[in-house]
Amino acid sequence: xxxxxxxxAFSNFKQKLxxxxxxxxxxxxxxxxxxxxxxxxxxYSFSADLYSFGVILWEMQHRCVPFKNxxxxxxxxxxGTTDKRLEIDEECPQFWRALxxxxxxxxxxxxxxxxxxxxxxxxxxxLSSAGNIGLAAGGGLTLLPAAWExxxxxxxxxxxxxxxxx
Numbered sequence: 001x002x003x004x005x006x007x008x009a010f011s012n013f014k015q016k017l018x019x020x021x022x023x024x025x026x027x028x029x030x031x032x033x034x035x036x037x038x039x040x041x042x043x044y045s046f047s048a049d050l051y052s053f054g055v056i057l058w059e060m061q062h063r064c065v066p067f068k069n070x071x072x073x074x075x076x077x078x079x080g081t082t083d084k085r086l087e088i089d090e091e092c093p094q095f096w097r098a099l100x101x102x103x104x105x106x107x108x109x110x111x112x113x114x115x116x117x118x119x120x121x122x123x124x125x126x127l128s129s130a131g132n133i134g135l136a137a138g139g140g141l142t143l144l145p146a147a148w149e150x151x152x153x154x155x156x157x158x159x160x161x162x163x164x165x166x
Contacts, residue, residue, distance in 0.1 A: 031075040032066045037107055039080030047107040050116070054103025058086045061096055095123070 029038065035051035037044045055066050066086055067075050078084040085104045088097050099119075102111050 031072045031079070034079075035107070036080050039076045045107065047110045047112075050103050050110045050113060051107075053113075053116075054100045055086065057096060057100050057103070058088065061092055061100075062089060 029052070031039060033052045033055045035044060035048035038048050059066055067079075070078075086100075088100060092100075099116070104110075
């Protein structure tokens with residue numbers, strides 16, 4: 001598994017723009033990791049990065065390139081114009097499954113990084129105290145935001161999860 005970090009220089013630019021509502025217009029990236037709105041050539045915002053983050057989480061969990069057997073033109077067409085998303089293995093812990101699905105929602109419904117980061121920090125603390133840190137961990141995480149669930153009431157009942165206020 002190779003992890004790639006990109007757009008590092010963009011962070012300085014982003015800091016200056018965070019307080020403004022920014023819409024981007026250019027399509028830059030690799031189709032496997034691009035948000036549907038970017039693939040379609042629509043205007044997009046920072047929420048497109050969260051979509052890509054969800055794909056990176058999927059890649060780390062599944063240890064393979066997303067849509068590896070699809071031609072790039074097919075990816076652009078199917079992801080950009082339909083609701084097709086990556087399939088998540090049954091073995092994937094609920095926390096990671098919920099986070100990936102939240103990242104892949106329509107742009108306005110995606111959580112913000114400012115909402116995701118504190119949850120990931122709590123996960124890190126929980127895993128650190130248990131002495132077991134890894135992406136496969138998190139299945140027993142008790143802090144799962146209701147907004148990330150497909151069916152919050154059912155998941156809460158099944159897992160006894162505490163809820164964040166967002």
